[in-house]
Amino acid sequence: MASSSTLRLHPPESTVGSAEATLANGASSSSVMPAHTTTPSAVSSSTPTFRKHGAIPACLKKVELSCLNLAANCIDTVTSETFNSLWHIGSCVAAATCYDVGDLITSVECQTGFNVTNAAQASLDYGKIYAGIVGSCAWGSGGCPITRQNYIDFYYGELSAIHTANWPTSSNVVIAFWNNITAWAATGTSTIGSIIPHTHPLQQTTLPPAPSYTQIDWNPNPAPPSSAVSETFVKANTTTVIAIPTNTTVIVVAGATITLAPGGTPINGPVPSGVSQPGAVTPSWNPNIIPPTSVSSVTFTAPPSYTSVVAVPTASNSPPKNITGPPGAINSDGDDWWLLLFPGIVGGLLPPVIGIPGGITPTANPPPGWTGSWTDPASTTTSVSRSASRSASRSASSSASHSASMSSSISCPKPTAVYALPDDPENADWQKEGTDPDRRRDIHSASDAKVGAGLVPRADPRSIAVNQCSLFVRNTGVVSLGAGQYYTIGLKAQGGVNTVLSMTQVNGRPVGNGGGTVAQEHVLGYIDDFFTEALNSGVSCTWIANNVFQSTRADGTNMGLSLLQAIDQVANMVWVDKPMNQAKSNVVNQNKASAQDPPQSQNIDKITSFTNIVSVNRIQDIEYFARNFAALGSYFGNTAAIFQATALRVQSLLSEITPDSPDANLSVEFNAWLRHLISTYPAGCTSRATNVFNYYRNKMNAVSTSTGIAPVPACFPLYHLNNLNPQTFAWANLIPPAPNLPVCDIPGTEGRFSVGSDAQGNPNYVIGNVRIMGSGNTDHYALGSGASLAQGDHYVGNDLSGAYANCQGVWQIGEQPSTANFPPANIALNCNGQVGNNVAAPFNFIMNNQQLDCVLMNIGNGGFYHICGNTVAAATACATSVQATFPGGSLSTPSYAFHPL
Structure with a gap:
């Protein structure tokens, strides 16, 4: 090792004197920082955090880590107003099922100092907790029990809600918790009446008797039509x-x-x-309560006092009975009515508050032999609105001949080439959401007058922002639009019902459906959304500005600009047709999610005629939009690798950050936030596409009734499709692997570290305070006394193999300024199942992702070296060779531990 490679080494505080040594062809020494005796102090649990980190470890017992995280979140959430309402807090209820109620209350008392008793607890929150677990059946007559799947979904949902870094190793862990609950409750069934944690019960919510259930094997996969060959x-x-x-x-x-x-x-x-599967039909499934069989009337009930007794139609040709529910009771289609048909079945959808005493609620089970994930089917929806069906029944006989002649006389115009539907108003300004894909459509030159009117020229650099904080970063370079992958279902003018997505490689902007109808979009632009979530959870704009947007990386570049450039890359852009871009905007912006107001509803509402050319063009646009929406799942699936690679770049950058206060572990928070968000996309794609399709068909039925043109002309083929069959995708393929970072003492945590204990068992501290740092590694943290790897000093490794024959693969670990040219020495922190930022945690140094064993070489006069190798034997052999340079030096085995202040 060259003599110019100097490592400043801090002796333990108990060591007398101070010296700094260099291992190189002889030894030199110089003064080091003076010793001091600052003792650690507990970190306040009231520090505002993105994810709560203030739970006192001494107040928690050792349990399975996901359960421990729920308990820690619970005790850190409780306030002086809520300590006797634990069962209104989701993480507390979930923790009680795995942690033990009595122990959880003891932990709350330890954390808060409040006197908490089980008897004083308010009942399990019916609307927020119980109904949130079982769903809409909670409001039906007879209620419904909690199933094992209900509990599993609830448990994982609470873990997602607290942004946990520790998930159960498998679903069997959660199933074991459930089995403990049912064993304690002694129900003898696979359900329970309310959440009951093992060992001690919560105060139970009084529920009506649970109805019996019919289990239905339901296969959601499309099947060929019955007439298909x-x-x-x-x-x-x-x-x-x-x-x-x-x-x-x-x-x-x-x-x-x-x-x-x-x-x-x-x-x-x-x-x-x-x-x-072009032409295939997705089976429908109706979760309506099945009325009792062989009865002459059916009773419908709803809280608090609604009752309606309706006679069952007596024959197959009897008119259906129309029943209207209580005020405010609507189904997923927005209707407050339903039908009772012969021989006693429900037509349409019941509002969720409606119950039928003695009825049977069907529950969808996976078909026999089913493997892989299983999602309960969504409710079916009616294809004809109430007003349309009533009007049609009144006027069917009087207008039959007129309708037939009108329908046959309509010629079918060829679909126009240009797709003209504007964006939904909620998505019209993506610029405020950060990196802007949609605005890249404008390719006017810089001299074009339209640029001055507010349009964005093609060469304008892209940007990211946190709008609530007025933080804004613009790219210093221009990423030109050009060659890339083009995903399309074909041109609008081709018409038909095709929803098959294909990809071609193009050298530049495709022609598409005309000027401005193809966009090259970024696959990830969530910076504003992510940090807005942080703001909502207590992190301040100043914190985000100082630690992210305005911070400096170890290589001297700006973190905010680096985040933007991780997204703004040619490899992260693909060409899509405008309606695909619009459909994706609805899903990623989490808007237009209801059946009553689906995507493009304002344009669907403008359909008034089957003959007016403006209305016909609008219908053709709507059909093309709906078909693109149906292919959106394929688009997400086909671009999953691009999305994941981009998210991984962002996540890795966030893992570099050492904040000035440990309020958020950004890379961990980002992965958990993104995982939760993207998991909603498959259902978001299929439900919105279905809602568009049904809303459009209902509107066409209404126009058919109002104009007297029936049936709806064949000019509009999508209308005549029984089911749009929107496509889905495997959302987990979009998410990078979660950081495997310790859950305690996150970056920004200050403290000291010890190399062992003295004869009295007191920690033998190294001189000076240190800070846990972001390392850019998603498995390990860094350590140093500076502000970050870019500022001040941090621990690094110096390869000794070139200076000593017995030191192959052995490093000298010590602290150096950020300007020194040495690789960081990371640390493998062992939290021992504890969370929070005041955990005394042992650690080992890490070089090249290899955990090291170290020996401490004391050279006298207060100087020492950390000599670390892959094994203790390798470190000792190297230290023995080095020791020859320092006669009288001694070797010992250190035991490193970080102690927060």
């Missing part, structure tokens, strides 16, 4: 057509394996992401 499967650019199978058949489409039952329905799991 063949079925088609499409993935990427591969199309496979087979005869309807008569036996169980396995096919492979572009690498995707699909097992088909006799008749052609896929079985044993969801259809793989990216596979579409």
Whole structure:
């Protein structure tokens, strides 16, 4: 090792004198920082945090880590106003099921100093907790019990809500908690009447008797129509057509394996992401309560006092009975009415508050042999609005001949080339959301007068922002639009019902459906959304500005600009048609989610005629938009690798940050936040596409009734499709691996570290305070006395293999300024199951992701070295060689631990 490579080494505080040594062809020494005796103090639990970190470890018992995180969040959430309302707090209820109620109350008392008793607790919050667990059936007559799946969903949902860094190692862990609950409750069934944690019960909510259930095997996979003789499967650019199978058949489409039952329905799991089945029909499933059989009347009830007794129609040709619910009771279609049909079945959808005494609530189970994930089916929706169906029944006979002649006389215009629907108003200004994909459409030159009117020229650099904080970063370079992948279902003018997404490589902007109808968009632009979530959780604008947007990285670059440049890359942009871009905006912006106000509802509402050319063009645009929406799942699935790579770049940058106060572990928070967000996208895609389709068909039915043109002309093929069959995708493929960082003493935590204990058992501290630092590594933190790896001193490694023959793979660890050219020495911190920022945690130094064992070489006069290798033997052999340079030096084995102040 060259003599110019000097490592400043701090001796333990108990060491007399001070010296700094250099291991190089002889030894030199110089003074070091003076010793001091500052003792650690507890970190206040009242520090505002993005995710709560203030739970006192001494108040928590050792349990499984996900359970421990829930308990820590619970005791850190409790205030002087809520300590006797624990069962109104989701994390407290979830923790009680795995931690033990009595122990949880003891932990709350230890943390807060409040006198908490189980008897004083308010009942389990019915609307917020119980109904949130079981769903809408909580409000039906007879209520409903909590199933195992309810509990599992609740447990994982609470973990997601607290942004945990520790998830159960498998679902079996949570199932074991459930089994303890049912064993304690002694229900003898797979359900319980309310959440009951094992060992001690919560005060139970009084519920009506639970009704019996009918279990239904329900397969959500599309199947060929009954009249079909063949079925088609499409993935990427591969199309496979087979005869309807008569036996169980396995096919492979572009690498995707699909097992088909006799008749052609896929079985044993969801259809793989990216596979579409043109012409297939998705079965519908209705979760309505089934009225009692063989009765002459059905009773409908709702809280607090609604009752309606309705006679069952007596014959198959009897008119249905129309029932209206209590004020404010509406179903998912926005209707407050339903029908009672012969021989006693419910037509339409019941509002969730409606119950039927003695009725049976069907529950969808996976079909036999099902593998993979399972999602309960969504409620079916009616395809004809109440007003349309009533009007149609009144006028059917009088207008039949007129309608037929009108329908036959309408010629079908060819779809126009240009797609003209504007964005939904909620999505019109993406610029405020950060990096802006949609505005890249404008390609006017810098001299164009339109630029001065507010349009963004193509060459204008992109930006990210945190709008609530007025933080803004603009790229210093221009990332030009150009060659890339183009995802499309085909041009609007082709018409039809095709929803198959294909990809081609293009050298520049595709022509698409006309000028400005194709956009090259970024796949990740969530900086504003993520930090807005942080603001809502207590992190300040000043904290975000100082520690993120205005901070300096170890290489001297600006962190805010680096985050933008991690997103603003050619590899992170793809070309899509405008309606696909609009559909994606609805999903990622989490808007237009209701059946009553789906995407493009304001344009669907403008349809008034089947003959007016303006209205016809609008119908054609709506059909093209709906077909693009149906293909949105394939788009997400096909661009998953691009999305994940971009998210990983952002996550890695956030792991570099050492904040001035430990209020958020940004890389961990980002991954958990993104994971929760993206997990909503598959259902967000399919439900919105379905809502658009149903809303559009209802509007067309209404126009048919108001204009007397029936049936709806064949000019509009999507209308005549029974089911749009929107595509889904595997959302987890979009998410980078979660950081495997310690959950205690996160970056920004200040303290000291010790190398062992003295004869009295007191820590033997190294001189000076240190800080846990972000290292840019998602497995380990860094350590130093400066502000970050870019400012001040931090611990580094000096390779000794070049200076000493016995030191191959051995490092000298010591503290150096940020300007020194040495790789950081990270630390593997062992939290021992504890959370929070005041955990005394042992650690080992890490070099090149290899955990090291160290020996401490004391050279006398207060000087010492940390000599670390892959094994104690390797470190000792090296230290013995070095020791020859320092006669009288001694070796010992250190035991490193970080002690927060």
